Amino acid sequence: MSTAAISLLTRPRQVERLVAGQPTRDGAGVKLDRVLTQDLQRRLDPFLMLDAFGTDNADDYIxxxxxxxxxxxxTITYMLAGRMRHRDSAGHEGLISDGGVQWMTAGRGVIHSETPEQTEGRMAGFQLWLNLPARDKMREPWYRDIASGEVPEFEREGVTVRVIAGQSHGVAGAVQREGTEPLYLDVHLPPGARFEQALPAAHNAFVHVYEGALVHDSGCRQTAGRMAILANTPGSDGVRLQAAQDLDGPTRALLIAGQPLGEPIAQYGPFVMNTQAELVQAVRDFQAGRLA
Structure with missing residues (x-):
């Protein structure tokens, strides 16, 4: 059955609001747009941050x-273009390149570095921060590199979907998580094409367009660089993505959703716990060299 011909949804979610990324620099001066900012953490629980980076100027990422x-x-890093080396204090090391994913569970703590392994050309991708349930915050660190060829993908009516996490139309993603139940899809739509994805009504969800444009049921046009927060309407059963027809090329977007934890969020920079006392302990552990 074609999702483009027959709708699988009876009550698709509507756009609550559009959010533009905030230009900033992080690390040792890497240029990026912070799309999901700290003030949206509770609204988009269990997601804490989404950074988008993309530049042809090596000075902006080197x-x-x-x-x-x-x-x-x-942390989930998804590379569209370029090569990034990861090393951490738990002994993990890996290299991700075009289309690859780096999934790191910091747990009780790691010290790590992410270093470009190129001196010219385009570096582009995303880093998503996914919260851990309180019961898992002090678990052992974990790390996995997922090469592009290991990311499951499928095609429906010309729409290509890469399933980084969760499940879509019977295709299981590269990573599954209990508790937060993240869905992370990279959807490529030709002009005018449509894709539908079922979502539990309780999950928080957003769409980030990074190329082209989407036209939502309300007539709202979502252009590249903007995130659409999807409304949590009672009885909603999923989301419909429709690429604008007046484009010369495809529309590409991330669809991300997850089960909210409903727990307190206490953050101090790179530490995200549930209480201020836990944050103080995290800083003390870092200063004493006990983080990993």
Missing amino acids: AGFPDHPHRGFE
């Missing part, structure tokens, strides 16, 4: 992200 700590959450 210094990378030198050694820095994390505790209490997971």
Whole structure:
């Protein structure tokens, strides 16, 4: 059955609002747009941050992200173009390149670095921060590199979907997580094409367009660089993505959703815990060299 010909949804979610990324620099001066900012963490629980980076100027990325700590959450780096080397204090090391994913669970703590392994050309991708349930915040660190060829993907009516996490139309993603139940899709739509994805009504969800444009049911046009927060309407059963027809090329967008934890969020930079006391302990552990 074609999702483009027959709708699988009876009550698709509508756009609550559009959000533009905030230009900033992080690490040792890497240029990026912060799409999901700290003030949206509770609205988009369990997601804490989404950064988008994309530049052809090596000066904007070459210094990378030198050694820095994390505790209490997971980082998912998805590379569209370029090569990035990961090293951490738990002994993990890996290299991700075009289409690859780096999934790191900081847990009780790691100190890691992310260093570009190129001196010219385009570096582009995303880093998503996914919160951990309170019961898992002090678990052992974990790390996995997922090469582009290991990311499951499928095609429906010309729409290509890469399933990084969760499940879509019977295709299981590269990573599954209990508790937060993240769905992370990279959807490529030709002009005018449509894609539908079922979502639990309780999950928080957003769409980030990074190329082209989407036209939502309300007539709202979402252009590249903007994130659409999807409304949590009672009885909603999923989301419909429709690429604008007046484009010369495809529309590409991330569809991300997850089960909210409903727990307190206490953050101090790279530490995300549930209480201020836990944050103080994280800083003390880092200063004493006990983070990993």
